[in-house]
Amino acid sequence: MVQRVVILGGSFGGLHVTHALLKKRNKDLKVILVSKNSHFFWNIASVRAIVPGQIKDEDILRPIAPALARYPSSSYEFLIGEATGADFASNTVTIALKDGITSTVPYDHLVLATGANYDSEVPTPWKASNSYDEILSLLHSTATAASQANHITVAGAGATGVEVAGELAYEWGNTKQIVLLSGSSTVLGNDIAGPAAANELKKLNVTIKYNARAVSSKKLDSGKTEVTLENGETITTDLYLPTTGMSPNTSYIPAEYLLGNKTVDVDEFLRVKNTTNVWAVGDVVSKPRAGFMITQKQAASAAKNIELALQSKQPVPAKGLPVDILACAVGRGRGAGRMGSIKLPSFGVWLAKGKTLGMPMAAGYIDGSVA
Incomplete structure:
Protein backbone atom coordinates (compact mmCIF):
# COMPACT_ATOMS: atom_id res chain seq x y z
CA MET A 1 0.00 0.00 0.00
CA ASP A 119 4.83 40.38 12.29
CA SER A 120 5.02 44.02 11.26
CA GLU A 121 2.59 46.63 9.98
CA VAL A 122 5.22 47.46 7.35
CA PRO A 123 5.65 44.72 4.70
CA THR A 124 9.24 43.47 4.45
CA PRO A 125 10.88 40.94 2.11
CA TRP A 126 12.99 39.05 4.66
CA LYS A 127 10.84 35.88 4.58
CA ALA A 128 8.84 33.98 1.95
CA SER A 129 5.52 34.92 3.51
CA ASN A 130 3.80 35.80 0.23
CA SER A 131 3.42 34.55 -3.32
CA TYR A 132 6.14 34.76 -5.96
CA ASP A 133 4.68 37.88 -7.54
CA GLU A 134 4.20 39.57 -4.16
CA ILE A 135 7.74 38.82 -2.99
CA LEU A 136 9.23 40.04 -6.25
CA SER A 137 7.16 43.22 -6.14
CA LEU A 138 8.18 43.86 -2.53
CA LEU A 139 11.87 43.35 -3.29
CA HIS A 140 11.66 45.76 -6.22
CA SER A 141 9.65 48.42 -4.40
CA THR A 142 11.95 48.27 -1.37
CA ALA A 143 15.01 48.61 -3.58
CA THR A 144 13.48 51.61 -5.35
CA ALA A 145 12.53 53.24 -2.05
CA ALA A 146 16.02 52.66 -0.66
CA SER A 147 17.66 54.24 -3.69
CA GLN A 148 15.45 57.33 -3.39
CA ALA A 149 15.65 57.78 0.38
CA ASN A 150 18.10 60.10 2.09
CA HIS A 151 17.35 58.82 5.60
CA ILE A 152 16.73 55.11 6.29
CA THR A 153 15.82 53.64 9.67
CA VAL A 154 16.29 49.93 10.35
CA ALA A 155 14.53 48.66 13.48
CA GLY A 156 16.00 45.69 15.28
CA ALA A 157 19.68 44.93 15.81
CA GLY A 158 19.53 41.19 15.54
CA ALA A 159 21.29 39.36 12.72
CA THR A 160 18.83 40.49 10.03
CA GLY A 161 18.89 44.13 11.17
CA VAL A 162 22.68 44.20 11.26
CA GLU A 163 22.88 42.73 7.76
CA VAL A 164 20.25 45.07 6.33
CA ALA A 165 21.98 48.14 7.80
CA GLY A 166 25.34 46.85 6.60
CA GLU A 167 24.17 46.32 3.02
CA LEU A 168 22.56 49.75 2.83
CA ALA A 169 25.57 51.48 4.36
CA TYR A 170 28.07 49.66 2.15
CA GLU A 171 26.25 51.10 -0.85
CA TRP A 172 25.22 54.50 0.50
CA GLY A 173 26.98 55.09 3.83
CA ASN A 174 28.69 58.21 2.52
CA THR A 175 25.60 59.74 0.92
CA LYS A 176 22.62 58.67 3.05
CA GLN A 177 22.00 58.54 6.78
CA ILE A 178 21.49 54.94 7.89
CA VAL A 179 20.15 54.51 11.43
CA LEU A 180 19.98 51.16 13.24
CA LEU A 181 17.69 50.95 16.26
CA SER A 182 18.64 48.48 18.98
CA GLY A 183 16.19 47.68 21.74
CA SER A 184 19.06 46.97 24.13
CA SER A 185 22.52 48.30 24.92
CA THR A 186 24.18 46.04 22.32
CA VAL A 187 23.72 44.65 18.83
CA LEU A 188 23.13 40.92 18.27
CA GLY A 189 21.73 40.71 21.79
CA ASN A 190 24.42 39.61 24.20
CA ASP A 191 26.26 37.52 21.63
CA ILE A 192 30.04 37.80 21.79
CA ALA A 193 30.05 38.76 18.10
CA GLY A 194 28.03 41.90 18.89
CA PRO A 195 30.88 44.35 19.57
CA ALA A 196 32.65 43.33 16.34
CA ALA A 197 29.43 43.76 14.36
CA ALA A 198 28.86 47.22 15.87
CA ASN A 199 32.42 48.20 15.02
CA GLU A 200 32.03 47.10 11.39
CA LEU A 201 28.76 49.05 11.11
CA LYS A 202 30.40 52.19 12.44
CA LYS A 203 33.12 51.87 9.82
CA LEU A 204 30.34 52.12 7.23
CA ASN A 205 28.92 55.24 8.92
CA VAL A 206 25.85 53.54 10.40
CA THR A 207 24.37 55.45 13.35
CA ILE A 208 23.41 52.95 16.06
CA LYS A 209 20.82 54.09 18.61
CA TYR A 210 20.90 51.86 21.67
CA ASN A 211 17.98 51.25 24.04
CA ALA A 212 15.75 52.50 21.24
CA ARG A 213 12.97 49.99 20.75
CA ALA A 214 10.46 50.88 18.03
CA VAL A 215 6.86 50.33 19.11
CA SER A 216 4.86 51.80 16.22
CA SER A 217 5.08 53.69 12.96
CA LYS A 218 2.79 55.77 10.80
CA LYS A 219 2.98 57.13 7.29
CA LEU A 220 2.90 60.92 7.10
CA ASP A 221 1.24 63.03 4.41
CA SER A 222 4.72 64.00 3.24
CA GLY A 223 5.44 60.37 2.36
CA LYS A 224 7.91 60.01 5.22
CA THR A 225 7.38 57.63 8.15
CA GLU A 226 7.24 58.61 11.81
CA VAL A 227 8.66 55.90 14.08
CA THR A 228 7.75 56.01 17.76
CA LEU A 229 10.17 54.53 20.27
CA GLU A 230 9.35 52.91 23.60
CA ASN A 231 10.62 55.97 25.47
CA GLY A 232 8.23 58.24 23.56
CA GLU A 233 10.85 59.67 21.21
CA THR A 234 9.93 59.89 17.53
CA ILE A 235 12.10 59.61 14.44
CA THR A 236 11.03 60.86 11.03
CA THR A 237 12.58 58.87 8.20
CA ASP A 238 12.25 58.48 4.44
CA LEU A 239 12.24 54.68 4.63
CA TYR A 240 11.43 52.46 7.62
CA LEU A 241 12.59 48.83 7.54
CA PRO A 242 11.62 46.77 10.61
CA THR A 243 13.39 43.45 11.23
CA THR A 244 11.75 42.58 14.54
CA GLY A 245 8.84 40.45 15.62
CA PRO A 322 28.78 20.03 16.32
CA VAL A 323 29.30 23.68 17.27
CA ASP A 324 26.99 26.68 17.15
CA ILE A 325 28.00 29.15 14.45
CA LEU A 326 26.85 32.72 13.97
CA ALA A 327 27.96 34.60 10.86
CA CYS A 328 26.76 38.11 10.07
CA ALA A 329 27.61 39.80 6.79
CA VAL A 330 28.20 43.53 7.23
CA GLY A 331 27.98 44.83 3.70
CA ARG A 332 29.72 43.36 0.70
CA GLY A 333 33.20 43.57 2.18
CA ARG A 334 33.16 42.74 5.89
CA GLY A 335 31.50 40.57 8.53
CA ALA A 336 31.36 39.52 12.17
CA GLY A 337 30.77 36.15 13.77
CA ARG A 338 31.88 33.34 15.96
CA MET A 339 32.28 29.57 16.00
CA GLY A 340 31.18 28.45 19.43
CA SER A 341 32.98 30.82 21.76
CA ILE A 342 35.74 31.64 19.27
CA LYS A 343 35.40 34.98 17.49
CA LEU A 344 35.89 34.86 13.73
CA PRO A 345 37.89 37.45 11.79
CA SER A 346 35.94 39.84 9.59
CA PHE A 347 37.61 38.57 6.43
CA GLY A 348 36.74 34.98 7.31
CA VAL A 349 33.05 35.80 7.75
CA TRP A 350 33.07 37.72 4.47
CA LEU A 351 34.67 34.79 2.66
CA ALA A 352 32.30 32.22 4.18
CA LYS A 353 29.08 34.21 3.92
CA GLY A 354 29.29 37.89 3.03
CA LYS A 355 30.88 37.43 -0.38
CA THR A 356 27.90 35.58 -1.90
CA LEU A 357 25.36 35.26 0.96
CA GLY A 358 25.31 31.56 0.11
CA MET A 359 23.75 32.08 -3.32
CA PRO A 360 25.73 29.25 -4.99
CA MET A 361 24.16 26.84 -2.50
CA ALA A 362 20.65 27.55 -3.82
CA ALA A 363 21.30 25.24 -6.76
CA GLY A 364 21.84 22.35 -4.35
CA TYR A 365 18.38 22.82 -2.89
CA ILE A 366 16.84 22.87 -6.33
CA ASP A 367 18.67 19.82 -7.68
CA GLY A 368 18.48 17.94 -4.36
CA SER A 369 22.22 17.48 -3.92
CA VAL A 370 22.10 18.89 -0.38
CA ALA A 371 19.67 16.15 0.70
Whole structure:
Protein backbone atom coordinates (compact mmCIF):
# COMPACT_ATOMS: atom_id res chain seq x y z
CA MET A 1 0.00 0.00 0.00
CA VAL A 2 1.32 3.45 -0.93
CA GLN A 3 2.03 5.68 2.06
CA ARG A 4 1.58 9.43 1.78
CA VAL A 5 4.00 11.94 3.31
CA VAL A 6 2.63 15.48 3.26
CA ILE A 7 5.22 18.23 3.62
CA LEU A 8 3.98 21.70 4.48
CA GLY A 9 6.42 24.37 3.31
CA GLY A 10 8.61 24.67 0.22
CA SER A 11 11.56 26.49 1.73
CA PHE A 12 14.85 25.20 3.20
CA GLY A 13 13.43 22.49 5.47
CA GLY A 14 10.50 21.33 3.38
CA LEU A 15 12.34 21.11 0.07
CA HIS A 16 15.25 19.31 1.73
CA VAL A 17 12.97 16.62 3.21
CA THR A 18 11.12 16.31 -0.11
CA HIS A 19 14.30 15.58 -2.07
CA ALA A 20 15.67 13.26 0.63
CA LEU A 21 12.56 11.07 0.48
CA LEU A 22 12.10 11.12 -3.29
CA LYS A 23 15.73 10.23 -3.93
CA LYS A 24 15.09 6.87 -2.25
CA ARG A 25 12.87 5.89 -5.22
CA ASN A 26 10.49 4.05 -2.91
CA LYS A 27 7.59 2.89 -5.12
CA ASP A 28 5.36 2.54 -2.07
CA LEU A 29 5.78 6.21 -1.13
CA LYS A 30 4.10 9.35 -2.41
CA VAL A 31 5.36 12.78 -1.31
CA ILE A 32 2.97 15.72 -1.40
CA LEU A 33 4.73 19.07 -1.12
CA VAL A 34 2.53 22.04 -0.23
CA SER A 35 4.04 25.50 -0.70
CA LYS A 36 2.51 28.95 -0.56
CA ASN A 37 5.11 30.02 -3.09
CA SER A 38 5.68 28.49 -6.52
CA HIS A 39 9.35 29.44 -6.15
CA PHE A 40 12.12 28.62 -3.70
CA PHE A 41 13.18 31.90 -2.08
CA TRP A 42 16.83 32.23 -1.03
CA ASN A 43 15.84 34.75 1.62
CA ILE A 44 19.36 34.87 3.06
CA ALA A 45 20.18 37.19 0.16
CA SER A 46 17.09 39.37 0.60
CA VAL A 47 19.14 41.86 2.63
CA ARG A 48 21.31 42.51 -0.45
CA ALA A 49 18.50 42.27 -2.97
CA ILE A 50 17.11 45.59 -1.69
CA VAL A 51 20.18 47.30 -3.14
CA PRO A 52 19.46 47.81 -6.88
CA GLY A 53 21.54 45.75 -9.27
CA GLN A 54 23.07 43.38 -6.73
CA ILE A 55 20.90 40.25 -6.96
CA LYS A 56 19.10 38.95 -10.05
CA ASP A 57 15.46 37.93 -9.64
CA GLU A 58 16.12 34.50 -11.14
CA ASP A 59 18.92 33.84 -8.65
CA ILE A 60 17.00 34.62 -5.48
CA LEU A 61 13.70 33.06 -6.62
CA ARG A 62 13.87 29.70 -8.40
CA PRO A 63 10.86 27.64 -9.57
CA ILE A 64 10.14 24.51 -7.54
CA ALA A 65 8.22 22.47 -10.15
CA PRO A 66 11.24 21.85 -12.45
CA ALA A 67 13.21 20.75 -9.39
CA LEU A 68 10.81 17.86 -8.88
CA ALA A 69 10.30 16.95 -12.54
CA ARG A 70 13.20 14.46 -12.50
CA TYR A 71 11.22 12.12 -10.25
CA PRO A 72 8.44 9.78 -11.51
CA SER A 73 5.22 11.78 -11.67
CA SER A 74 3.43 9.09 -9.66
CA SER A 75 5.82 9.58 -6.72
CA TYR A 76 4.99 13.18 -5.88
CA GLU A 77 2.47 15.98 -6.06
CA PHE A 78 3.19 19.69 -5.82
CA LEU A 79 0.40 21.87 -4.48
CA ILE A 80 0.55 25.65 -4.35
CA GLY A 81 -1.45 26.61 -1.32
CA GLU A 82 -1.44 27.32 2.38
CA ALA A 83 -2.28 25.09 5.34
CA THR A 84 -5.23 26.51 7.24
CA GLY A 85 -5.92 23.62 9.60
CA ALA A 86 -4.60 20.31 10.84
CA ASP A 87 -6.28 17.38 12.59
CA PHE A 88 -3.59 15.12 13.96
CA ALA A 89 -6.19 12.63 15.24
CA SER A 90 -7.72 12.03 11.80
CA ASN A 91 -4.39 12.44 9.95
CA THR A 92 -5.60 15.23 7.69
CA VAL A 93 -4.62 18.80 6.86
CA THR A 94 -6.77 21.50 5.30
CA ILE A 95 -5.18 23.36 2.39
CA ALA A 96 -6.38 26.59 0.81
CA LEU A 97 -5.19 26.16 -2.76
CA LYS A 98 -4.09 28.95 -5.07
CA ASP A 99 -7.27 28.76 -7.16
CA GLY A 100 -9.47 29.42 -4.13
CA ILE A 101 -10.47 25.80 -3.58
CA THR A 102 -10.11 24.28 -0.11
CA SER A 103 -8.90 20.68 0.03
CA THR A 104 -8.64 18.16 2.87
CA VAL A 105 -5.47 16.13 2.35
CA PRO A 106 -4.92 12.84 4.22
CA TYR A 107 -1.45 11.70 5.25
CA ASP A 108 0.43 8.81 6.80
CA HIS A 109 3.23 11.14 7.89
CA LEU A 110 3.20 14.92 8.10
CA VAL A 111 6.13 17.36 8.11
CA LEU A 112 5.61 20.87 9.48
CA ALA A 113 8.10 23.17 7.75
CA THR A 114 6.08 26.35 7.27
CA GLY A 115 8.78 28.67 8.61
CA ALA A 116 8.22 32.07 10.15
CA ASN A 117 7.32 35.61 9.20
CA TYR A 118 7.90 39.12 10.48
CA ASP A 119 4.83 40.38 12.29
CA SER A 120 5.02 44.02 11.26
CA GLU A 121 2.59 46.63 9.98
CA VAL A 122 5.22 47.46 7.35
CA PRO A 123 5.65 44.72 4.70
CA THR A 124 9.24 43.47 4.45
CA PRO A 125 10.88 40.94 2.11
CA TRP A 126 12.99 39.05 4.66
CA LYS A 127 10.84 35.88 4.58
CA ALA A 128 8.84 33.98 1.95
CA SER A 129 5.52 34.92 3.51
CA ASN A 130 3.80 35.80 0.23
CA SER A 131 3.42 34.55 -3.32
CA TYR A 132 6.14 34.76 -5.96
CA ASP A 133 4.68 37.88 -7.54
CA GLU A 134 4.20 39.57 -4.16
CA ILE A 135 7.74 38.82 -2.99
CA LEU A 136 9.23 40.04 -6.25
CA SER A 137 7.16 43.22 -6.14
CA LEU A 138 8.18 43.86 -2.53
CA LEU A 139 11.87 43.35 -3.29
CA HIS A 140 11.66 45.76 -6.22
CA SER A 141 9.65 48.42 -4.40
CA THR A 142 11.95 48.27 -1.37
CA ALA A 143 15.01 48.61 -3.58
CA THR A 144 13.48 51.61 -5.35
CA ALA A 145 12.53 53.24 -2.05
CA ALA A 146 16.02 52.66 -0.66
CA SER A 147 17.66 54.24 -3.69
CA GLN A 148 15.45 57.33 -3.39
CA ALA A 149 15.65 57.78 0.38
CA ASN A 150 18.10 60.10 2.09
CA HIS A 151 17.35 58.82 5.60
CA ILE A 152 16.73 55.11 6.29
CA THR A 153 15.82 53.64 9.67
CA VAL A 154 16.29 49.93 10.35
CA ALA A 155 14.53 48.66 13.48
CA GLY A 156 16.00 45.69 15.28
CA ALA A 157 19.68 44.93 15.81
CA GLY A 158 19.53 41.19 15.54
CA ALA A 159 21.29 39.36 12.72
CA THR A 160 18.83 40.49 10.03
CA GLY A 161 18.89 44.13 11.17
CA VAL A 162 22.68 44.20 11.26
CA GLU A 163 22.88 42.73 7.76
CA VAL A 164 20.25 45.07 6.33
CA ALA A 165 21.98 48.14 7.80
CA GLY A 166 25.34 46.85 6.60
CA GLU A 167 24.17 46.32 3.02
CA LEU A 168 22.56 49.75 2.83
CA ALA A 169 25.57 51.48 4.36
CA TYR A 170 28.07 49.66 2.15
CA GLU A 171 26.25 51.10 -0.85
CA TRP A 172 25.22 54.50 0.50
CA GLY A 173 26.98 55.09 3.83
CA ASN A 174 28.69 58.21 2.52
CA THR A 175 25.60 59.74 0.92
CA LYS A 176 22.62 58.67 3.05
CA GLN A 177 22.00 58.54 6.78
CA ILE A 178 21.49 54.94 7.89
CA VAL A 179 20.15 54.51 11.43
CA LEU A 180 19.98 51.16 13.24
CA LEU A 181 17.69 50.95 16.26
CA SER A 182 18.64 48.48 18.98
CA GLY A 183 16.19 47.68 21.74
CA SER A 184 19.06 46.97 24.13
CA SER A 185 22.52 48.30 24.92
CA THR A 186 24.18 46.04 22.32
CA VAL A 187 23.72 44.65 18.83
CA LEU A 188 23.13 40.92 18.27
CA GLY A 189 21.73 40.71 21.79
CA ASN A 190 24.42 39.61 24.20
CA ASP A 191 26.26 37.52 21.63
CA ILE A 192 30.04 37.80 21.79
CA ALA A 193 30.05 38.76 18.10
CA GLY A 194 28.03 41.90 18.89
CA PRO A 195 30.88 44.35 19.57
CA ALA A 196 32.65 43.33 16.34
CA ALA A 197 29.43 43.76 14.36
CA ALA A 198 28.86 47.22 15.87
CA ASN A 199 32.42 48.20 15.02
CA GLU A 200 32.03 47.10 11.39
CA LEU A 201 28.76 49.05 11.11
CA LYS A 202 30.40 52.19 12.44
CA LYS A 203 33.12 51.87 9.82
CA LEU A 204 30.34 52.12 7.23
CA ASN A 205 28.92 55.24 8.92
CA VAL A 206 25.85 53.54 10.40
CA THR A 207 24.37 55.45 13.35
CA ILE A 208 23.41 52.95 16.06
CA LYS A 209 20.82 54.09 18.61
CA TYR A 210 20.90 51.86 21.67
CA ASN A 211 17.98 51.25 24.04
CA ALA A 212 15.75 52.50 21.24
CA ARG A 213 12.97 49.99 20.75
CA ALA A 214 10.46 50.88 18.03
CA VAL A 215 6.86 50.33 19.11
CA SER A 216 4.86 51.80 16.22
CA SER A 217 5.08 53.69 12.96
CA LYS A 218 2.79 55.77 10.80
CA LYS A 219 2.98 57.13 7.29
CA LEU A 220 2.90 60.92 7.10
CA ASP A 221 1.24 63.03 4.41
CA SER A 222 4.72 64.00 3.24
CA GLY A 223 5.44 60.37 2.36
CA LYS A 224 7.91 60.01 5.22
CA THR A 225 7.38 57.63 8.15
CA GLU A 226 7.24 58.61 11.81
CA VAL A 227 8.66 55.90 14.08
CA THR A 228 7.75 56.01 17.76
CA LEU A 229 10.17 54.53 20.27
CA GLU A 230 9.35 52.91 23.60
CA ASN A 231 10.62 55.97 25.47
CA GLY A 232 8.23 58.24 23.56
CA GLU A 233 10.85 59.67 21.21
CA THR A 234 9.93 59.89 17.53
CA ILE A 235 12.10 59.61 14.44
CA THR A 236 11.03 60.86 11.03
CA THR A 237 12.58 58.87 8.20
CA ASP A 238 12.25 58.48 4.44
CA LEU A 239 12.24 54.68 4.63
CA TYR A 240 11.43 52.46 7.62
CA LEU A 241 12.59 48.83 7.54
CA PRO A 242 11.62 46.77 10.61
CA THR A 243 13.39 43.45 11.23
CA THR A 244 11.75 42.58 14.54
CA GLY A 245 8.84 40.45 15.62
CA MET A 246 9.60 37.20 13.83
CA SER A 247 6.93 34.64 14.69
CA PRO A 248 6.44 31.03 13.55
CA ASN A 249 3.76 30.21 10.97
CA THR A 250 1.86 27.82 13.21
CA SER A 251 -1.65 29.31 13.36
CA TYR A 252 -3.04 26.22 11.57
CA ILE A 253 -1.71 23.85 14.27
CA PRO A 254 -3.92 22.97 17.28
CA ALA A 255 -2.81 24.96 20.34
CA GLU A 256 -2.14 21.87 22.49
CA TYR A 257 0.87 21.03 20.32
CA LEU A 258 2.46 24.49 20.67
CA LEU A 259 4.66 26.08 23.30
CA GLY A 260 4.06 29.52 24.78
CA ASN A 261 6.04 31.20 22.01
CA LYS A 262 3.86 29.46 19.38
CA THR A 263 6.65 27.13 18.27
CA VAL A 264 5.94 23.42 17.89
CA ASP A 265 6.75 21.19 20.86
CA VAL A 266 8.97 18.36 19.57
CA ASP A 267 10.87 15.49 21.15
CA GLU A 268 14.48 14.48 20.60
CA PHE A 269 13.49 12.87 17.29
CA LEU A 270 11.86 16.08 15.96
CA ARG A 271 8.51 14.35 16.27
CA VAL A 272 5.69 16.52 17.56
CA LYS A 273 4.98 15.47 21.13
CA ASN A 274 1.86 13.36 21.68
CA THR A 275 1.84 12.26 18.05
CA THR A 276 3.36 9.27 16.29
CA ASN A 277 3.60 10.53 12.72
CA VAL A 278 3.98 14.33 12.74
CA TRP A 279 7.43 15.90 12.44
CA ALA A 280 8.63 19.51 12.51
CA VAL A 281 11.75 21.31 11.28
CA GLY A 282 13.08 24.85 10.91
CA ASP A 283 11.64 28.08 12.22
CA VAL A 284 8.45 26.43 13.48
CA VAL A 285 10.70 24.65 15.97
CA SER A 286 13.37 27.32 16.58
CA LYS A 287 15.30 24.92 18.78
CA PRO A 288 18.02 25.56 19.74
CA ARG A 289 17.34 28.72 17.68
CA ALA A 290 16.21 29.68 14.21
CA GLY A 291 18.96 29.36 11.62
CA PHE A 292 19.60 28.12 8.10
CA MET A 293 22.27 25.57 9.03
CA ILE A 294 20.21 24.32 11.98
CA THR A 295 17.23 23.81 9.68
CA GLN A 296 19.38 21.84 7.26
CA LYS A 297 20.49 19.42 10.00
CA GLN A 298 16.92 19.08 11.28
CA ALA A 299 15.60 18.33 7.80
CA ALA A 300 18.15 15.55 7.33
CA SER A 301 17.21 14.03 10.69
CA ALA A 302 13.47 14.24 10.08
CA ALA A 303 13.82 12.62 6.66
CA LYS A 304 15.88 9.81 8.18
CA ASN A 305 13.29 9.17 10.90
CA ILE A 306 10.43 9.14 8.40
CA GLU A 307 12.34 6.55 6.37
CA LEU A 308 12.76 4.45 9.52
CA ALA A 309 9.08 4.82 10.41
CA LEU A 310 8.07 3.68 6.92
CA GLN A 311 10.08 0.51 7.63
CA SER A 312 8.42 0.14 11.07
CA LYS A 313 11.73 0.91 12.76
CA GLN A 314 12.36 3.14 15.76
CA PRO A 315 13.53 6.75 15.21
CA VAL A 316 16.98 7.99 16.17
CA PRO A 317 17.77 11.24 18.02
CA ALA A 318 18.16 14.24 15.74
CA LYS A 319 21.70 15.35 15.07
CA GLY A 320 22.55 19.01 15.54
CA LEU A 321 25.55 21.06 14.56
CA PRO A 322 28.78 20.03 16.32
CA VAL A 323 29.30 23.68 17.27
CA ASP A 324 26.99 26.68 17.15
CA ILE A 325 28.00 29.15 14.45
CA LEU A 326 26.85 32.72 13.97
CA ALA A 327 27.96 34.60 10.86
CA CYS A 328 26.76 38.11 10.07
CA ALA A 329 27.61 39.80 6.79
CA VAL A 330 28.20 43.53 7.23
CA GLY A 331 27.98 44.83 3.70
CA ARG A 332 29.72 43.36 0.70
CA GLY A 333 33.20 43.57 2.18
CA ARG A 334 33.16 42.74 5.89
CA GLY A 335 31.50 40.57 8.53
CA ALA A 336 31.36 39.52 12.17
CA GLY A 337 30.77 36.15 13.77
CA ARG A 338 31.88 33.34 15.96
CA MET A 339 32.28 29.57 16.00
CA GLY A 340 31.18 28.45 19.43
CA SER A 341 32.98 30.82 21.76
CA ILE A 342 35.74 31.64 19.27
CA LYS A 343 35.40 34.98 17.49
CA LEU A 344 35.89 34.86 13.73
CA PRO A 345 37.89 37.45 11.79
CA SER A 346 35.94 39.84 9.59
CA PHE A 347 37.61 38.57 6.43
CA GLY A 348 36.74 34.98 7.31
CA VAL A 349 33.05 35.80 7.75
CA TRP A 350 33.07 37.72 4.47
CA LEU A 351 34.67 34.79 2.66
CA ALA A 352 32.30 32.22 4.18
CA LYS A 353 29.08 34.21 3.92
CA GLY A 354 29.29 37.89 3.03
CA LYS A 355 30.88 37.43 -0.38
CA THR A 356 27.90 35.58 -1.90
CA LEU A 357 25.36 35.26 0.96
CA GLY A 358 25.31 31.56 0.11
CA MET A 359 23.75 32.08 -3.32
CA PRO A 360 25.73 29.25 -4.99
CA MET A 361 24.16 26.84 -2.50
CA ALA A 362 20.65 27.55 -3.82
CA ALA A 363 21.30 25.24 -6.76
CA GLY A 364 21.84 22.35 -4.35
CA TYR A 365 18.38 22.82 -2.89
CA ILE A 366 16.84 22.87 -6.33
CA ASP A 367 18.67 19.82 -7.68
CA GLY A 368 18.48 17.94 -4.36
CA SER A 369 22.22 17.48 -3.92
CA VAL A 370 22.10 18.89 -0.38
CA ALA A 371 19.67 16.15 0.70
